[in-house]
Amino acid sequence: MTTLTETPAERRSAGAPPVEAADVHVRLGASPVLRGVDLRVAAGEVVALLGANGSGKSTLVRTLVGVLPPTSGEVRLFGRPLGDGVPWGRVGYVPQRVSAAAGVPSTAEEVVASGLLHGRRLRLPRGWRDRAHEALELVDLADRRRTATQQLSGGQQQRVLIARALVRRPDLLVLDEPVAGVDRPSQEAFAATMARLVADGTTVLVVLHELGELAPLVQRAVVLRHGRVVHDGAPPRPRPGHEEAEHEHVHPHAAPRSERGEGDMGLAEGPFEAGMSTTTDEVAP
Ligand SMILES: Nc1ncnc2c1ncn2[C@@H]1O[C@H](COP(=O)(O)OP(=O)(O)OP(=O)(O)O)[C@@H](O)[C@H]1O
Numbered sequence: 001m002t003t004l005t006e007t008p009a010e011r012r013s014a015g016a017p018p019v020e021a022a023d024v025h026v027r028l029g030a031s032p033v034l035r036g037v038d039l040r041v042a043a044g045e046v047v048a049l050l051g052a053n054g055s056g057k058s059t060l061v062r063t064l065v066g067v068l069p070p071t072s073g074e075v076r077l078f079g080r081p082l083g084d085g086v087p088w089g090r091v092g093y094v095p096q097r098v099s100a101a102a103g104v105p106s107t108a109e110e111v112v113a114s115g116l117l118h119g120r121r122l123r124l125p126r127g128w129r130d131r132a133h134e135a136l137e138l139v140d141l142a143d144r145r146r147t148a149t150q151q152l153s154g155g156q157q158q159r160v161l162i163a164r165a166l167v168r169r170p171d172l173l174v175l176d177e178p179v180a181g182v183d184r185p186s187q188e189a190f191a192a193t194m195a196r197l198v199a200d201g202t203t204v205l206v207v208l209h210e211l212g213e214l215a216p217l218v219q220r221a222v223v224l225r226h227g228r229v230v231h232d233g234a235p236p237r238p239r240p241g242h243e244e245a246e247h248e249h250v251h252p253h254a255a256p257r258s259e260r261g262e263g264d265m266g267l268a269e270g271p272f273e274a275g276m277s278t279t280t281d282e283v284a285p
Pocket residue numbers: 028029031033051052053054055056057058059060252
């Protein structure tokens with residue numbers, strides 16, 4: 001819908017897909033990590049990004065949200081090339097394996113409120129506490145809002161980081177392995193949160209090692225191998241045994257390198273072999 005407050009650029013990009021990447025290449029050091037990735041995510045889609053360790057999933061999402069510059073190719077978010085023109089307030093990003101407890105002691109609500117700062121916004125807006133409370137409610141942690149993040153479990157800290165992305169009420173949510181190594185209650189709380197957001201029309205691009213609790217929500221899977229898209233379409237079906245509630249997984253980062261399949265591309269090489277099953281979840285205290 002066109003409104004009087006829209007600029008011509010906003011009108012042009014109004015119907016643009018949240019994510020468009022064309023022939024994206026990224027080199028890190030001497031290595032080509034992404035080799036010509038094309039990706040389009042339409043409004044309201046839920047897309048899982050899968051692939052073996054080191055296939056380039058994190059590099060791709062970091063490039064899409066402007067953390068890493070592409071060596072060549074183009075990325076547009078909501079129709080705007082990466083840069084100041086992107087409506088960053090509409091984009092929520094949950095990076096991989098960042099502790100919410102790093103640095104100075106902060107309460108959960110302070111960490112969440114920091115998600116309201118982006119681009120040129122350097123001061124928290126009025127009503128930030130209510131916004132933080134609302135976001136913490138979404139991840140079922142409103143009762144811990146005044147708790148120092150150091151005192152939260154690993155899974156709860158991850159939920160705080162998800163709330164930090166949600167506090168912007170984003171139209172596009174990009175998550176890099178949001179449930180890796182978190183306890184089952186946090187995985188379930190996360191899946192319930194995602195279901196609500198998806199029902200509200202949020203577009204989601206999520207890096208996963210396996211679909212797990214999110215399987216019912218994921219409409220499309222994009223599989224990377226050696227920095228290229230090797231599958232873009234139907235999500236994989238769970239492999240035998242993986243649908244059982246008691247089946248337990250370990251995130252590859254939690255296992256020693258020798259157990260992760262690194263250097264053994266056969267282990268998680270196939271487009272539908274992105275999930276790994278080894279021993280047990282890391283359960284936060
Ligand atoms: N800063 C860096 N400098 C050089 N190489 C890097 C850098 N960051 C990542 N790489 C390499 O780029 C490749 C892709 O890494 P990336 O983290 O994107 O893969 P991934 O698919 O997300 O893996 P994982 O599932 O283990 O998180 C890997 O070979 C990795 O070693």
